Amino acid sequence: MSNSPLLDELSLRALAGLRQTPKRLPSMYFYDDEGSRLFQRIMCLPGYYLTEAEREILAHQWPKLLDAFTPDGRPFELIELGSGDGSKTLELCAAFDKTGVDFSYVPVDISPHALGSLLKAFDWRLPGLRVQARTGDYFSGWRQPGNGQRQIVMFMGSNLGNMSLDEARAFLKQIRSHMQEGDGLLLGLDLMKNPHTLLAAYNDPEGVTAAFNLNLLRRLNRELGMNFKLDRFSHYASYSPLDGTARSFLVSLDKQTVRSTRVDLQLQFEPGESIYTEQSQKYSPAMIQQLAQDSGFAPKLHLQDGQGRYCVSFWQAIQRGTQPQNDLSLTI
Numbered sequence: 273m274s275n276s277p278l279l280d281e282l283s284l285r286a287l288a289g290l291r292q293t294p295k296r297l298p299s300m301y302f303y304d305d306e307g308s309r310l311f312q313r314i315m316c317l318p319g320y321y322l323t324e325a326e327r328e329i330l331a332h333q334w335p336k337l338l339d340a341f342t343p344d345g346r347p348f349e350l351i352e353l354g355s356g357d358g359s360k361t362l363e364l365c366a367a368f369d370k371t372g373v374d375f376s377y378v379p380v381d382i383s384p385h386a387l388g389s390l391l392k393a394f395d396w397r398l399p400g401l402r403v404q405a406r407t408g409d410y411f412s413g414w415r416q417p418g419n420g421q422r423q424i425v426m427f428m429g430s431n432l433g434n435m436s437l438d439e440a441r442a443f444l445k446q447i448r449s450h451m452q453e454g455d456g457l458l459l460g461l462d463l464m465k466n467p468h469t470l471l472a473a474y475n476d477p478e479g480v481t482a483a484f485n486l487n488l489l490r491r492l493n494r495e496l497g498m499n500f501k502l503d504r505f506s507h508y509a510s511y512s513p514l515d516g517t518a519r520s521f522l523v524s525l526d527k528q529t530v531r532s533t534r535v536d537l538q539l540q541f542e543p544g545e546s547i548y549t550e551q552s553q554k555y556s557p558a559m560i561q562q563l564a565q566d567s568g569f570a571p572k573l574h575l576q577d578g579q580g581r582y583c584v585s586f587w588q589a590i591q592r593g594t595q596p597q598n599d600l601s602l603t604i
């Protein structure tokens with residue numbers, strides 16, 4: 273048993289989180305093969321409205337996006353961070369493609385498997401579209417587009433919400449540092465709303481979100497040699513209207529000790545003690561305005577689904593130190 277026998281960065285972060293008080297896990301740790309399958313099921317649940325709301329906005333309001341992406345008719349490069357298999361963006365690209373607009377698509381994802389599926393699907397459906405997939409870290413292989421193309425960066429699916437507000441600001445600033453003035457950023461963001469609706473999205477009666485959460489322990493058992501008993505923990509979801517944050521936890525049902533055979537780790541749990549496993553931030557228009565301003569952007573377009581639950585927000589990179597001209601709260 274050694275302290276860190278060649279662990280990858282994510283496992284090291286998981287270990288560090290379990291050693292903290294209160295215990296926590298990085299939400300990236302959800303997405304092993306089984307976690308990714310369970311997340312696909314979550315996205316189809318009736319109470320998990322986020323995916324459907326985003327799809328509706330893109331399907332019905334894409335012409336407004338296209339106008340915002342091409343204010344001067346310049347061609348653009350659509351860079352999608354965390355594209356996965358691209359199934360959600362394929363329809364958007366197909367709609368753009370039909371208009372004859374000049375654009376290319378750059379999906380970026382850590383999963384070569386997902387990008388392989390994406391390339392096949394795009395090649396079959398949109399054989400004329402230039403697609404240049406990038407595997408790995410969002411930022412390391414970033415290159416400026418050629419031919420005077422405007423960069424439009426997409427970060428969809430409410431993924432920004434899994435970061436704290438400070439982390440989100442730092443991430444957005446990092447994106448901004450790779451952009452030129454006038455480039456664009458498209459974000460899918462979940463909005464603050466009735467707490468009952470929000471809680472139901474993270475606590476489905478079907479138990480899929482609970483299985484998704486508990487799968488973290490299965491992964492720790494497999495990859496870090498832990499001996500978590502899954503039936504001695506339960507899923508707990510909360511939502512605070514005060515800060516707009518949904519949070520998920522795994523609650524220990526007993527006093528118990530969990531050990532690893534692979535790393536130097538022994539965890540004591542009191543009955544009711546929890547591991548903090550995920551935060552899903554919900555935003556108000558004022559928070560969106562502030563985030564954009566803090567990270568070097570001016571919000572240009574704010575599209576909502578018919579029920580006003582979710583928004584797709586388009587921001588333009590502005591000169592550093594410039595105050596944005598428009599107030600988003602007035603345009604919603």
Ligand code: AVI
Pocket residue numbers: 314322429430431433434473474481484550551552
């Ligand atoms: C990926 N992410 C935006 C999802 C969310 O809503 O925070 C993950 C998720 N967790 C539980 N259900 C869905």
